[in-house]
Amino acid sequence: MRQPKIMIYSPNDATVYADMLCNQIGVEYVQAASTPEEAAEKLDGTEVILGWKIPLELLASPAAASVRWIQSMGAGVDDLVRSSHIAPHVRISRVVGQYSAPMAEYVFAHLLAEYQNLNQMKRSQQNKEWRPFVPELLAGKTIGIAGLGSIGSEMVRKARAFDMTVHGLSYSGKQAHLVDRHFGPSEWDAFVRSLDCLVLVLPLTAETAQVINRELLLAMKPDACLVNVGRGKLIVEHDLIDVLREGHLRTAILDVFEHEPLSADSALWELPQVCVTPHLSGMNTDERICRYFSENLKRYVQNEPLMGAVDRQLGY
Amino acid sequence: MRQPKIMIYSPNDATVYADMLCNQIGVEYVQAASTPEEAAEKLDGTEVILGWKIPLELLASPAAASVRWIQSMGAGVDDLVRSSHIAPHVRISRVVGQYSAPMAEYVFAHLLAEYQNLNQMKRSQQNKEWRPFVPELLAGKTIGIAGLGSIGSEMVRKARAFDMTVHGLSYSGKQAHLVDRHFGPSEWDAFVRSLDCLVLVLPLTAETAQVINRELLLAMKPDACLVNVGRGKLIVEHDLIDVLREGHLRTAILDVFEHEPLSADSALWELPQVCVTPHLSGMNTDERICRYFSENLKRYVQNEPLMGAVDRQLGY
Known part of the structure; x- marks a missing residue:
């Protein structure tokens, strides 16, 4: 050879x-x-x-x-x-x-931790407090996967195992059959309105850059979870910071950022609803x-x- | 009526x-x-x-x-x-x-959090540190479900979606077909030796009480995870505390205890490898x-x- x-x-x-x-x-x-x-x-x-x-x-x-x-x-x-x-x-x-398995495991680890409220469980343990509560379930919630390539498809598969309703948005529409409801690029607004959790796995292209702006963020349910494992520039970062400060969205789980490494003076590090991780979901x-x-x-x-x-x- | x-x-x-x-x-x-x-x-x-x-x-x-x-x-x-x-x-x-969905979501939330190392991610965020690492995956690991009733079967289903090898132990053998390898009650030792994660979902009966003793705990891989969502008395609790103090096992995720609520002077609250939760997985x-x-x-x-x-x- x-x-x-x-x-x-x-x-x-x-x-x-x-x-x-x-x-x-x-x-x-x-x-x-x-x-x-x-x-x-x-x-x-x-x-x-x-x-x-x-x-x-x-x-x-x-x-x-x-x-x-x-x-x-x-x-x-x-x-x-x-x-x-x-x-x-x-x-x-x-x-x-x-990257399908690592990125899908990252997403479900964080979503489960959020809904089960592992933080509260941990605080109770630290205080030696026995305080049962009823954790929220993924089952029955609606997840939306934006980007249905090999990574997004793996997330669809895992969402099925958790009995979630699965919506998807993609530009090619090739994998539309995988999801309960498929949306095209002209239907972002209807797509995000339908969701409890929005997961971004899109590639960064001229069409997808900054697609998640203030308007779409505010169209999301006030208690929705946003997960970005695609590219930081899919989101207008200062719009996200604004709406989070206004109390919109339950949580934002961000593995990618407009500029990486995320600068030490970014507000994202300290916003209580935000989980910042250092672009490791696809490690x-x-x-x-x-x-x-x-x-x-x-x-x-x-x-x-x-x-x-x-x-x-x-x-x- | x-x-x-x-x-x-x-x-x-x-x-x-x-x-x-x-x-x-x-x-x-x-x-x-x-x-x-x-x-x-x-x-x-x-x-x-x-x-x-x-x-x-x-x-x-x-x-x-x-x-x-x-x-x-x-x-x-x-x-x-x-x-x-x-x-x-x-x-x-x-x-x-x-209880199938709540208990299975509890188990996978905790296993994913452990292997992804959400604690380290959180510490890094608190310190505003950008330190990527490669999270461990459930994919490829072997999980053993002890108890294959409706709850255990749901865990088998979710483990499949994470591409885990699934072993099971049950007393009736009725659901043996669900798992890659089935063990009967006389095969506890071989069962636990084969596992990366052992999940106990058995009912407490004369046969199952205190079945997880020092000998079986030491037969587990040194870096195995133990999860108990069945009954506290399946485990000899002081044996578990001993082997954990000796550095055996990666983690013990315990939702049930010999005596509940867990007494404030139990060593389990403070052992670094232990996650204590207040019998809420089946809430x-x-x-x-x-x-x-x-x-x-x-x-x-x-x-x-x-x-x-x-x-x-x-x-x-």
Whole structure:
């Protein structure tokens, strides 16, 4: 099998990936880079990049002329798609199918914790108080999943096991059959009005950016839960902060933000109804990403269709 | 329809139940009692008791001679079954099917919170720290459900939606087909050895009392999770405290205890691996219990089989 020259780019664990690919999976010609400078040094002759937070301006440099394929370590590739530095002939692929279980478990962990009121249970234990109450149930509530790709579909499946009514909104409508009621992109208002919990799993595109604005937030039930595991920029963040301060919405569970890491002076950290987590719902183990990449590398070398091939027109 | 004389006994909300049954559901001849003294006064002529924590010694009094049917408000009836004060001709029924969703949601809320490490997420938010980590998944883990009645079966169903391997132990073996691997009562040791999470949903009987002792606890994986939503006396509580202090087991999520309410001087409140909750996993709304009772009352009056009829030999 032909072995193209590969560069791993990751600010945190590029060498971990490189070692794993070389030693455990037998991939050769791998270089690791953790900083833009290191990447610039090693880029020459690189055909394939496996990367996370790749410094995109590098890709416009002459040394990048050999690059043919960029495999993102993540499921969302809005930065790559939007970048004017990536030549049209460079293929982009994202990780698909690997994030469904982690992201769905994150969502149901947080929704169950909210309705069961695990915080109150914990406070009672700390005070050694025996105070039974009747926890609220997911069963019977209506959840709406915005984005019905592989991740959203997995959330639909788990919502079924909790006997929830499941609504969905998607731009393609391809998976409309999965949900009890499907809404298209012109029906955001009716969609959010129908829900107890709104979960955002959409990719960030020109159509979805800032779609959740003040108007839609106020159209949600006053005691609805909002969960965002898609992209921070799906929501107009200052609109969200405003409506939460006005006492609207029961809770906002946010794993993604307009700017990441979330700045220390953001009001979101301290709003009592908000749960802030550091973009970890789709965290994957290095090992699983390496296995995914090595399978895709095989396909790349053999000229077979890539898993998670990105349509740069569609944006995902 | 004949209307037998009914007494509601509940230390907390007997009058709430009585009002609800009279006004909303149209049941007549209902008396409410919250204390043994009140119950003694009102017992004469009572044919049906809907009760929670009924003072059993009363049932041996001459005034109880008219009692024909006791409907427990709970799913567990070990106290009623063991009592020598209840004449053999008195029928006992328990609430079946109403606790499946609440108890299963309780179990998955706590297991997901443990593996996702919601506590760490919360601490990071309080400190405004952006520290991503890879949460552990339920997917791929092995859960063992001890007790495969209606509640245990619902837990099996939810475990499937999380792609867990599901083992089960039951005394009757009737639902063995639901699980990937079934164990009988002589196979406790092999059962617990196979598990990442052990969930106890068994009724308390002569066979199940104190079945989880030091030996079985030590047979569990050192990083296993133990969840008890059955009865406190399934576990030898001081054995559990000992093995936890020795650093065995990842966590114990306990909703039921040898003695309830859990005494303020129990070590369980403060052990860092233990989650204590006040017997609320099977809390039901008054309304749902009233509806169940009124359906069963119809059956009783029309001489049809009762829902949740208890076999006093079997003990549940």
